Amino acid sequence: MEVSTLKKMIDDLCLYEEVNIEKTGLIIDGAALYYSLYYTSDPKLDQRCGGDYPGFKDEVCNFFKTLQDCEVTPYIFLDGGSDPDKHKTLVYRRKDTEEKAKTIATTKPEDVVLKGCNVLPPLVKDVFIEILKEKGIEFKQCLGEADPEVVSDANQKQCPVLSIDKDFYIFDVHKGFLHLDNFEWKSKKDEKIPAKLYTRSKFCEHFKLDPALMPVFASIAGNDYSRLKDRGRFANESSSSGEYSIKRLDGMLRFLTKANLDGLNDSQKRERALSQALNHVGKKENQTFKLSIQKYVQPEKPSSKLPSWVRKKVEIGKLTTSVISVVDQKSMMPPVLVEDFSQRSSYTAAYPIRQYFYKLLTKDVQALLPDLSSDEQKNLQLQRHKRVSVVHVSILSVWYLSVQAPEGLRRRVFEEALQVQTSALENIPDQLKLPVCVTVFWFNNLKLGQKAETVHCLHALLLGFVCDPNSPGWSQLLQFQLHKSDYSDEFERKMKTLKDEGVNNWQPQPHVAKAFIQWQCCMRQSLHLNQLLCSPLPEPQCARFCFIRLYCGPLLHRLADEDKIEEVQKTLRGEKKELYENLKTVCNPYSGEGSSQSSRVEVSSTDMDNGKKNTIHNIFSHTSTSELQ
Template sequence: MGVLGLSSLIYTNNNIFEKIRLHDTRLIIDGSNLYHILYNNHVPNEYGGNYDTYANTCKTFFRTLTKCKVDAYVVMDGGYDPDDRKWKTVLKRKASRIKSVGTICGRSPKETTDHVLPILCEETFYHVLRELQIPHVACPYEANREISVLANKWDCPVLSDDSDFFIFKLENGVIPIKGIDLTLRPLKTQTEQSALQESETSPTDQEDIYISVKCYRYSTLIKTINVPWKFLPILATFSGNDYVDPRNLEGFHEAIRWKHRNKELNLRAASPKLMSVVHWAMGIQSEEYAINYVLNHVENLAPVGKSKLRDALRNSIDSYTDIRNFATIDLVKFFDANTDDESRPDRGTLIDYVTKHPLPAWFSEMLRTCEMATFLQNVAVNHRVIFNCQIEHLANPSTYECSQHIRSVLYGLITQFKRPKYTRYERKTFLTNDIRKFCIEENDRLENEMMKVRIRPTFRNVPGITGEENQKFIFGTLGLNSELVDSLTADPCTKFLIGVLRFWWTHADPKITENYLSSAVIGFISLHSHFFQDMKCSPDVGKTVKLPCLVPSIVKAIEGQGKTRMNQFASEIKKHKDKSTDQASRDNEEITIIHGFSQLQTCYLSALYLNQALMSPVDLPSPGVLFNFTFMFNVCKSLETLQNNDFSDMFPLESPLHDLFKSWKTAVTELEDRPAVDEKVIYQRENMEILRC
């Protein structure tokens, strides 16, 4: 959620924080906050996503905690609340993301601080959690309250940069992520200063070690300004947050702005607006008085609007104060449960809020255990989704358009829809009346503005219960007919990736060239080869509890390539990996290349969702061993300047890797001609009834 201006106030008054040594404790982690920060603060994003680097960053973070005997428990946000309290706020953030994309594409990476989180980060993060066996859970909706309840029940701190946690009554405080120093230090009986001076040498495995962090406690803040704790929820609510439209508070803020402007406080000033709310809230005796005071200063709002505002203010205050019990899922029981069925706690039943049908228990189970993306919950519960704009050419069609067919099949699988029969008159009226009973509402972009696209699901026979039947269903959706599937002797994972590449090759708009395809396949092989190299050079990789899934056909080719030829391949790809790309955000042609690879990401993501909806019959690797789009961009850019490249400099002819490379490209490009753009549009309109508004 977040409180407007509160983080700036807290960090401006750094004396509020306490410096502590973090070790030998449980730690409740706001996972949805962490996975954003780990990418935005450490990994380049201007080329679409370097997921290998991101995965390594996440692993380093969690391994550091483990070395300090910190037991991490990761709690993720779930889907959008069906009550729509935060829907407008979410839409505004997505619109702001589109503007950030325009800024990033219009300038050199060094000239802007804007960030756009790549769309496969969440999936990459989950793979790291599973690989390192970090306990994790996804709450049905926003997780802040559940995190707070769990932290107090377990008597441990929270890790998050969400300013809401500055308000909750957390007995052991909150550790801001930006305040963490991951340098390992030995835990000795000496002063903090002398311990810090030993950072040049790494502690041994036998030593007890810690990391230095800053911890915020609500008690320090209220003691500093001499107010009771009930002051904090009032401050958070009337400063403005996701529950309350800030436009409705403008009259209130104007009324108190001058009244308190000359008052002094034992805090360094941050936002003048926030400081005026601080002074005002210090004199409030009750929550009801505060609500009535604000409503008396609201102009141009009808009685119904004021009633809704009152409810929003009340809900906001309650969301901060009621943290004695879990609201949606008992996380203590979840994390303490054994693996046998009898001991598993009730995950709760989700309801389709449009049709009012309960969703299957297995669906909720997969969502809670993060085996299914919250995107699918938003489809099944709310019948609407919002797409995150990628680094893409805003003058071109959205990168999500090319994968609409996959999603239309997906929507038919996981919703309770029935084909409506309607007259021509009813067809006109159904655009505005109960539209989500018939369609899934996709919030996408048209150029640099938000746009709704409504898609009627494609209804097919539900696949059988066997994994093989579900695999064939996925391959068919991706355009691999039974004859083509049978001709591919490869493993299911390889067939899946070939299907994604083929779908991308067929449906991309603007069309991609063969150089894009070559770069993608080389990228897959490159990251697999890097993983093998890391296994040999890094002792930490060998200590992971669970080795990650890899693509069997690529592994087999690498193992058969031999050391000398793999060294030759590594030498060649290093040229592209180390090549500078500082100019990419200034050139229209180069943005077009990035746009093409962003379309690949949406095809992969939609196919991934389809696989999850069918209970994952295909075992897929992490994006961290598939996608480094800076590398793919560099390879593609280099290929644009070459002619008749047989790739013998990377893969000696008739070597296992060359045969793999050639067979994948042949399966994608040569067995069927690509349809024309007009034919594709007709196909989409007939089968999905895309309705723009």
């Protein structure tokens, strides 16, 4: 049951109510929101150059500002770990996303990418959570899929749900479902947002369908768990004038309305209707359809082996949901990257960091601890003996590091993972310490085949660290003649010009694109490792120096050129110039003095994936055996 098909049927039949949203609570599917905002932005946000996080932040902030103007109170729910029952569906979707990523990576600026060919940059969810924290917007990161908690909270608060998820056409949401495609927040008028409100009751009334059978309809029409192969039987029996997919859904609904359900309770009605539908097309009873139906009838909140203190940190966004997949499912499916699929995955650049992340969660962490003092060793052993019957020893070790261990020890573990020394960062602002450590690791990791272009990428990143999109230089109109009083803004204006030039007219160079996407992989994994260690380094935050300032693809790709770098460097003045010089000292690409280790951080050939790209079976095939067991 594709979203577009059912939505088209509902729109064609006008099975919705035109409403104006104001002065209400609104339960929002967070994943659907950040996907929608990134993909539907105008102008379109970059996907070819690794993403445009400053532009994404502007879009998100404008959305929530509109809700505030209309006195709409948002409650955000974010997905956690994926449902194991949907594994086949997720693998299929991933392959489809990979094909889209290949298309985007090979499309030239002058060519038009097919509608719907979208791939989300890897740090979008992390950025979205930081924006929610900065804005003080109430949100919860669920342990599994958010749907059950979305429906429960919506009915408890008597609020509509905002999403694009097809399942909300099926769930009994008392105050209705608002599809994001019809939520016209950019067209607000008189502090009201035009929208189309769908209710299950109106849908059932139109088709004269018993509401108890909506889960049966969803299971046979097709969803993430099941799909009935009916060989056109239902479509052929439909009187609808619509296309085949509409005829098929219409035929199913008409068939279900004719089922003899007299004297049965809701559970019996569903069982009989399913049996009749399967028999109608010559299929036998199948447990898959029953499981699918149950997902709608009694959606269960997912459980987890994680201890309560870990679950709490996940829920409030202080710990990535990847820990759920690693601990509970012994696997992890990373975001698909837009990159050159003829080369090894860029995720291999972050492998040493990822290995620490996995081992902290799944193995005896003492082997990873650098030079523990005797007191620290005793403390760790004590915590194990106290609680070993309650929680797995590896989780105990993380509990010790995150809750009881001094910051110095946690920082030493982080330094060990990234092969850096944070003592070299005294002259670096707190909010840049983590990104700079990542950059040192990333640059050292690339030294084995280092070219001048890699050094240019490094300097582009450092200039990006110095840049401040909130300065007047980004908001004022560019002038050909700069007055002396405006000279201090010349750097920001130059950076703004380069970004604007890169948005539509710049074709990513393969080596530059590879280097920058590898940096993002290292940044993402380091951010999550830092969270797991209870932030021994300050996390880049929106309120002070959000890491969305650290990566703007169109700007950095345009800037990664020797002439452009020299041109921009000449505009640096005062504190910005001093910061840039300090950053260069720490990340010295020539003598290695700014690097914390004289030796390179290398990835052995056994860690590579033989050139196969971005599937859970290839990138992390070693994970299930060597890392997670």
